[in-house]
Every structure is written in C-alpha cells, then in structure tokens.
Amino acid sequence: MLSGPTKHVETADAVMLYIVAVSVLLLIGITVTMIYFVFKYHRKKGHKPVNIHGSVLLETIWIVIPTLLVLSMFYYGYTGFRDSRIFPDDSMEITVTARMWSWDFKYPNGKVSDTLYVPVYQPIKLLMESVDVNHSFYIPSFRIKEDVIAGKINYLGFTPEEVGDYDVACAEYCGLNHAFMYTKIKVMPGVEFYAWYEKSGEVKVNDEKTEGNIQ
Amino acid sequence: MTNSSAVLNQKSFYEEGNTKAKSGLAAWIFSTDHKRIGLMYLSAIAIFFSVAAIIGIFMRLELISTGKDLMDAQTYNTLFTLHGVIMIFLFIIPGIPAVFGNFFLPLQLGARDVSFPRLNLFSFWIYITGAILVLLSLVLPGGPIDTGWTFYIPYSVRSGTNISLAIFAAFVLGFSSILTGINFITTVHRLRAPGMSWFKMPLFVWATYATAWIQIIATPVIAITIVLVIIERLFGVGIFDPSLGGDPILYQHLFWIYSHPAVYIMILPAMGVVSEIIPTFARRTIFGYKAIAISSLAIAFVGYLVWAHHMFTSGMSDTARWIFSLLTFLVALPSGVKVFNWVATMYKGSIDPKPPFLWVMNFIFLFSIGGLTGLVLGSLVTDVHLHDTYFVVAHFHYVMFGGTGTIFFAALYYWFPKIFGKMYNIKTANIGVALFFVAFNLLYFPKFILGYMGMPRRYYDFLPEFESLQFVSTVGSWLMLITLILIIWNLMHGILRGRKSESNPWGGVTLEWHTSSPPPLENFKVIPEVKHEPYDFSQLEDMKND
Ligand code: HEM
Ligand SMILES: [Cu+2]
Numbered sequence: 013m014l015s016g017p018t019k020h021v022e023t024a025d026a027v028m029l030y031i032v033a034v035s036v037l038l039l040i041g042i043t044v045t046m047i048y049f050v051f052k053y054h055r056k057k058g059h060k061p062v063n064i065h066g067s068v069l070l071e072t073i074w075i076v077i078p079t080l081l082v083l084s085m086f087y088y089g090y091t092g093f094r095d096s097r098i099f100p101d102d103s104m105e106i107t108v109t110a111r112m113w114s115w116d117f118k119y120p121n122g123k124v125s126d127t128l129y130v131p132v133y134q135p136i137k138l139l140m141e142s143v144d145v146n147h148s149f150y151i152p153s154f155r156i157k158e159d160v161i162a163g164k165i166n167y168l169g170f171t172p173e174e175v176g177d178y179d180v181a182c183a184e185y186c187g188l189n190h191a192f193m194y195t196k197i198k199v200m201p202g203v204e205f206y207a208w209y210e211k212s213g214e215v216k217v218n219d220e221k222t223e224g225n226i227q
Numbered sequence: 228m229t230n231s232s233a234v235l236n237q238k239s240f241y242e243e244g245n246t247k248a249k250s251g252l253a254a255w256i257f258s259t260d261h262k263r264i265g266l267m268y269l270s271a272i273a274i275f276f277s278v279a280a281i282i283g284i285f286m287r288l289e290l291i292s293t294g295k296d297l298m299d300a301q302t303y304n305t306l307f308t309l310h311g312v313i314m315i316f317l318f319i320i321p322g323i324p325a326v327f328g329n330f331f332l333p334l335q336l337g338a339r340d341v342s343f344p345r346l347n348l349f350s351f352w353i354y355i356t357g358a359i360l361v362l363l364s365l366v367l368p369g370g371p372i373d374t375g376w377t378f379y380i381p382y383s384v385r386s387g388t389n390i391s392l393a394i395f396a397a398f399v400l401g402f403s404s405i406l407t408g409i410n411f412i413t414t415v416h417r418l419r420a421p422g423m424s425w426f427k428m429p430l431f432v433w434a435t436y437a438t439a440w441i442q443i444i445a446t447p448v449i450a451i452t453i454v455l456v457i458i459e460r461l462f463g464v465g466i467f468d469p470s471l472g473g474d475p476i477l478y479q480h481l482f483w484i485y486s487h488p489a490v491y492i493m494i495l496p497a498m499g500v501v502s503e504i505i506p507t508f509a510r511r512t513i514f515g516y517k518a519i520a521i522s523s524l525a526i527a528f529v530g531y532l533v534w535a536h537h538m539f540t541s542g543m544s545d546t547a548r549w550i551f552s553l554l555t556f557l558v559a560l561p562s563g564v565k566v567f568n569w570v571a572t573m574y575k576g577s578i579d580p581k582p583p584f585l586w587v588m589n590f591i592f593l594f595s596i597g598g599l600t601g602l603v604l605g606s607l608v609t610d611v612h613l614h615d616t617y618f619v620v621a622h623f624h625y626v627m628f629g630g631t632g633t634i635f636f637a638a639l640y641y642w643f644p645k646i647f648g649k650m651y652n653i654k655t656a657n658i659g660v661a662l663f664f665v666a667f668n669l670l671y672f673p674k675f676i677l678g679y680m681g682m683p684r685r686y687y688d689f690l691p692e693f694e695s696l697q698f699v700s701t702v703g704s705w706l707m708l709i710t711l712i713l714i715i716w717n718l719m720h721g722i723l724r725g726r727k728s729e730s731n732p733w734g735g736v737t738l739e740w741h742t743s744s745p746p747p748l749e750n751f752k753v754i755p756e757v758k759h760e761p762y763d764f765s766q767l768e769d770m771k772n773d
Binding site for chain 2: 059
C-alpha cells in the first residue's frame with residue numbers, strides 16, 4: 013500500500029486506509045460496548061432495569077460526529093477522483109475497442125495491438141468504446157476502471173511511473189468468456205516503446221509470458 | 228371440544244379457519260387469515276432460500292481452485308444469475324414483510340386482520356405465479372438466464388436465453404409487492420387499536436410502514452422498465468440497445484431507481500425486528516424511540532436519491548458522480564443513528580441473551596461491517612477501484628445476508644413460540660448462532676481482500692494469485708451449509724416435536740404478546756386498549772395476572 017506504479021495508487025490507497033481505519037475504530041467501539049453491556053447488565057446480576065428514553069445530547073453527538081467523518085471521507089474520495097480525471101494536454105490518446113471477448117488498442121499513428129504498450133512517464137488518455145455489449149476496462153494495479161459501452165466514448169487517464177507488465181481485466185459482465193477477457197498493459201522505457209511504435213505492423217516486444225513481472 | 232363460545236375462542240388459528248374447507252390444503256390456500264398467509268409465505272420462502280443457498284454452495288465448489296472443477300462457464304453464469312434472482316426477488320425483497328409483516332402487523336396493531344384480507348391472499352397468489360414463471364424460465368427451450376440479476380442491456384437483449392419470461396416474472400412479483408404495500412399502509416392508518424397513537428406504535432410497525440411506501444412508489448419504476456425491455460426484445464424498438472439507437476445507461480438509471488430503494492425494502496423491516504428484540508431481552512424501554520422511527524422514514528426518503536452510486540464507472544458526468552457520492556454518504560447517517568440507539572438500549576437493562584438476542588448481536592457486528600464497507604464504496608476514488616469486484620460481493624452479502632438474512636433467523640427464533648406455541652432447543656440454537664458467526668466470516672471476509680487485490684465479480688475462473696483466499700471462502704461455505712442445516716433442523720424439530728411453550732416466554736409487552744400463543748383466528752378475544760407506550764415493561768406484572 014501507499015506506493016505503486018502511478019501516483020494515483022498512493023492517493024487511492026491512502027483514502028482507503030483512512031476510511032478503513034475510521035471504520036475499524038467504529039466497529040470495535042460498537043462491538044466492545046455491546047459485549048460489555050451484555051456482561052455488565054446481565055439479568056443474572058439482578059440489576060433493576062432503568063428506563064432511559066433517550067438523550068438529545070447523545071443523539072446530537074452521534075449525528076454530528078459521523079456527519080463530519082463522512083463528509084471528510086466524501087471530500088478525500090472526491091479530490092482523489094477529480095485529480096484522476098484531469099487529462100494533460102500532452103496525453104497520448106489511444107483508442108480502445110472492446111468486444112466479446114478481447115481488447116484492441118489503436119495508437120495515434122494508426123498502429124494496432126491487442127496488448128496495451130505505453131511509454132513510462134507518458135500521460136495516457138484512453139478513448140474507449142464497445143462494439144457489442146458493456147465491458148469495463150480495469151487495471152487493478154493502477155486502481156482505475158471505467159465501463160466501455162457501445163455508442164458512447166468513455167475516457168480513462170493515467171501516467172505510469174514504473175516499467176512493468178500489469179493485468180487488464182474486464183469488470184463488467186459480458187457473457188460466456190467474461191472471466192477470460194484479460195490482456196496486459198506493458199509499461200516500457202521510452203526508447204524501447206518508440207522502437208516498437210515506429211516499426212510497422214504488430215510486433216511483440218519481450219516475451220508475452222513474462223506475467224506480472226516487474227523489472 | 229364443545230361449541231360454547233367461550234371455548235371456541237380458546238381455539239388457535241390452526242384449529243379454526245375462515246374457509247369453507249375445515250382442514251387440508253384448501254383450508255390454507257384459500258384462507259384470508261393473515262397468519263395463515265404469513266405461514267404460506269414462510270414455507271415458500273424457506274424453499275426458495277434453501278434452493279438458492281445450495282446453488283451458492285455449488286458456485287463456491289467451482290471456485291475452489293483455478294480452472295474447471297465441476298461445470299462449464301455457461302453453467303456458472305446461469306447459476307450466479309439464478310442465485311441472485313432467487314435471493315433478491317423471491318427471498319429477501321418479500322422476506323420479512325411477507326412473512327412477519329403479515330403475521331405480526333395486525334397483531335402488533337391490535338387488529339383482527341389486515342385491511343384487505345382478500346387482496347392479501349391475492350398478493351400471495353401473484354407471488355406464487357411469479358415464482359412459477361421464474362421456474363418456467365429455467366426449463367423452457369432457450370435455456371436458463373445468464374445475465375446476472377441486474378439484466379443489464381445490451382447483453383440481456385442479445386442473450387438467447389429466456390430473458391423476457393424471467394423479467395416478466397419480476398414484473399409479476401412486483402405487483403405482489405405493491406399490493407402488499409397498499410394493504411399494510413391502509414392497515415396502519417385504519418386499524419390501530421384504540422389508544423395507539425402514531426408514537427405508540429411498535430418500531431417494527433414503523434419500519435414495515437416506511438417499507439410499504441417504498442414498495443408502492445419504487446416498484447412501478449421497475450415494472451415500466453421491464454415492459455420497455457420486453458418491447459425492445461420482442462419488437463426491436465430501440466430504447467436501451469445502442470445498436471437500435473437506444474441508450475444502455477438509461478437502462479441502468481431506471482433499473483437502479485427501483486433497485487436501490489429496494490435495498491431499503493430489504494433492510495428496513497429487519498431493522499424493525501431488531502428494535503423489537505433488543506427491548507424485550509433487555510427488559511427496558513428502547514433508547515431513542517423517535518430517532519429510530521423517524522430515521523426509518525429518512526432512509527426511505529433519502530434512499531431514493533442515491534441510485535447512481537451503482538454507476539460511478541458507467542461514464543456519467545463527473546459532476547453527477549460527486550453529487551451521488553455526497554448523497555450516498557448522507558444516507559449512511561440514519562442507519563448509524565439506529566445502531567447507536569440499539570446499543571444504548573442495552574445500557575442499564577436487564578439482559579437475558581437468549582438465542583434471538585444473540586442473533587441480533589451477530590447482526591449488529593455483521594451489518595456494521597456491511598455498512599462501513601459501504602463507505603469505502605461511496606467514496607469515489609476507492610469505488611472506481613472496487614466497483615464490480617469481490618469487494619462488492621462481500622459488501623452486499625454482509626448487508627443482505629449478515630443483515631437481513633440474520634434477522635430473518637432472529638425473527639423466526641423470537642416469534643417461534645408465538646407462531647407455533649412451542650419451543651425449540653435453546654442450546655442447539657446457541658450453537659447455531661456461534662457457528663453462523665464463524666462460517667459467515669470465513670465465507671465472506673476473504674472476498675473483501677480478493678476484491679481489493681483486483682478479482683472482478685461474476686468470474687467463472689481466476690488468476691492463480693487469488694487461489695488461496697478463494698479456497699478459504701469455499702471451506703467457509705461448507706461450514707455455512709452445516710450451520711444452516713443445524714439452524715433449520717432445530718426449527719423443524721421444534722415445530723414437530725418441541726415442548727409446549729408458555730404464552731409469553733420472553734416477557735414481551737407489545738400487543739402480539741397480549742393474546743394466546745398461537746393466537747386465535749381473529750387474534751384477540753377483546754381488542755386491547757393501549758394505555759402504555761410500546762416498550763413499557765411495567766405492564767408485565769399485570770399481563771401475568773390476566
Ligand atoms: C449459502 C450461502 C451463500 C453462498 C455460498 C453464496 C455465494 C455467492 C457467490 C459465490 C456469488 C457469486 C460471486 C460472483 O461470481 O460474482 C454470489 C452472488 C450473489 N449472492 Fe450469494 N451466497 C449465499 C447467500 C446469499 C444470500 C442469503 C443472498 C441474499 C440475501 C445472496 C445474494 C447474492 C446476490 C444478489 C449475488 C449477485 C449475483 C449476481 O452477480 O448477479 N447470497 N453468492
Ligand atoms: Cu467484457
């Protein structure tokens with residue numbers, strides 16, 4: 013957690029950690045109090061129950077404090093997301109086409125591949141469209157996804173900062189081979205990428221089988 | 228027995244019906260007695276739950292390791308669809324209102340039946356018709372549906388399976404839900420016992436009442452959507468399918484405008500049951516009665532405004548995304564208020580942790596996890612990563628199964644002596660609760676981690692790195708199977724062989740405990756007059772002397 017192949021990973025994981033930490037505290041608080049009361053006020057002990065109808069002070073406290081907490085969660089979640097939706101002007105635009113059950117990537121110079129090759133540190137903007145049913149372009153290691161839908165172009169942006177191979181999954185159910193609609197994104201040093209990019213036709217860089225192996 | 232009227236009144240509703248047939252099947256399936264209808268729903272729902280749970284176990288078997296273990300991908304896709312459709316439309320949406328709402332709403336209000344008993348019977352038959360249509364969609368040529376319970380377009384327009392029939396079944400089931408809602412609302416308005424003002428109603432009544440409004444207002448949206456999908460499928464009119472010029476995102480909006488409020492149809496009645504059980508076993512008044520009652524209405528209302536949080540990655544405008552994220556966080560607050568008030572109700576009580584209470588403790592823990600992980604999904608940056616992964620699968624099982632499912636069992640164990648006049652084995656029941664806790668977390672907790680690691684949902688197969696956690700989850704499903712068998716066996720055994728129970732074994736004070744167990748045909752010899760607030764246990768002494 014808190015470091016990864018893109019800056020966005022750090023942000024997303026930090027927000028996750030924040031919400032989970034607050035949640036764990038609340039969960040422990042609720043559970044421990046409940047169990048404590050059950051032992052403390054067990055009928056065997058013969059206390060006479062006290063009928064407390066409520067307390068405006070307490071109701072206020074447990075509306076106001078959670079409100080502040082969830083507003084902060086909302087805010088961090090929102091800013092992290094907003095930043096991931098900024099597409100710098102120098103982004104490389106790659107067109108993504110999804111079909112049952114594979115992906116195509118088309119580069120500015122017209123080159124096409126079924127694995128996504130990108131140069132490291134280069135902001136990328138994906139313009140995604142489906143030719144059939146809904147799919148969803150998901151890179152778990154980058155903590156991003158966006159649905160890929162027919163008749164509508166959806167965008168996704170990222171700037172990879174670590175050379176390596178990462179899985180791309182389809183996250184929107186699309187029928188028989190949904191679970192096998194995987195491909196890879198290969199983040200390469202600029203030189204290597206442009207060597208590939210400039211060559212005509214579909215050329216495979218490295219061996220396809222170096223799965224998830226981060227150099 | 229003689230037919231002197233005094234003795235007649237002692238007969239329970241099992242011994243005396245309101246049908247021409249005095250006994251046998253006809254005395255049940257034509258009965259307009261809300262209690263018999265509740266029990267018919269219970270039988271049907273118990274069967275559907277068991278079937279869908281077994282399907283779940285088979286899915287877990289397939290997921291025990293990578294590659295094909297048991298079935299092909301098409302079968303798996305069909306199974307998760309069926310599992311979801313049955314659990315949602317036949318078990319959890321009708322669940323508590325149809326069974327316990329029917330049985331206990333009139334009893335808790337001090338009424339002899341619901342406002343429209345025949346409409347009530349009709350709703351039951353519509354429900355059964357819908358269920359039969361679901362079954363037909365399995366066996367007719369075309370084959371069982373494989374779209375997931377959400378029927379997203381365009382896939383559901385293209386799939387060759389019996390989609391039209393299956394969604395028509397959901398359409399029919401919707402009417403059952405709407406009619407039940409109308410019936411309950413009228414009953415609450417018109418049939419409260421003398422002296423029962425709105426703020427003297429038990430909280431289960433409040434929750435059922437809020438739910439009924441959602442049923443009436445939200446369900447027509449899904450009905451209309453289904454009609455549009457059927458028109459599109461049969462006549463090729465472009466509404467949602469982009470290849471015909473339609474908009475698939477419009478479908479998602481319409482679907483969730485119903486299905487998100489439906490989430491509250493699932494959980495609100497369960498919250499109502501919790502508010503009954505805790506005071507009874509703590510033998511003190513509920514903490515924050517009005518806060519709990521009003522938070523039900525707040526949930527019902529704000530619940531309408533958050534549907535698009537199911538669509539954060541659908542390509543909606545970024546503005547819509549943050550607005551829905553904000554509203555989503557706000558709807559979490561009234562649920563939090565309830566949890567805090569429940570725990571506060573244990574303070575300075577006299578707590579007797581009998582099985583129904585233990586179920587509720589289970590609920591508070593599991594439901595809190597479900598609710599708190601909902602915050603992770605409500606936040607945009609994290610949802611974008613976790614949406615449509617196993618994190619979501621874990622989250623909704625914690626809310627629906629750990630929440631509503633757990634309370635379904637709690638309600639059964641709480642009202643069992645009232646419904647059947649008998650008692651189950653308390654020790655076995657305690658073991659059942661403990662096992663359930665372990666099995667549940669073993670089965671579902673690994674799914675949170677899997678989701679965070681990037682395992683998408685509705686996957687027939689998975690990458691090797693997910694294998695060990697998937698295995699743990701499958702082991703959990705075996706323990707869950709054993710637990711469910713134990714829990715249900717204990718209840719069955721109690722019904723058939725259980726010892727006779729006292730009329731009011733837990734010392735409850737809401738009106739259902741003011742009559743004999745099981746209650747007579749028209750519930751009360753004399754309609755009680757309400758002088759106390761609902762959870763005033765000082766009445767207990769007087770009740771014993773009655
Ligand atoms: C024995 C208990 C259960 C087991 C073993 C089980 C297991 C599963 C599994 C493995 C999935 C599929 C995950 C995937 O491939 O994406 C699933 C999905 C689902 N389950 Fe359960 N489950 C159980 C009980 C329940 C209950 C009680 C409910 C509701 C009250 C429920 C509602 C659902 C729903 C709505 C889905 C989503 C289906 C879809 O993706 O269309 N399950 N369950
Ligand atoms: Cu796909």
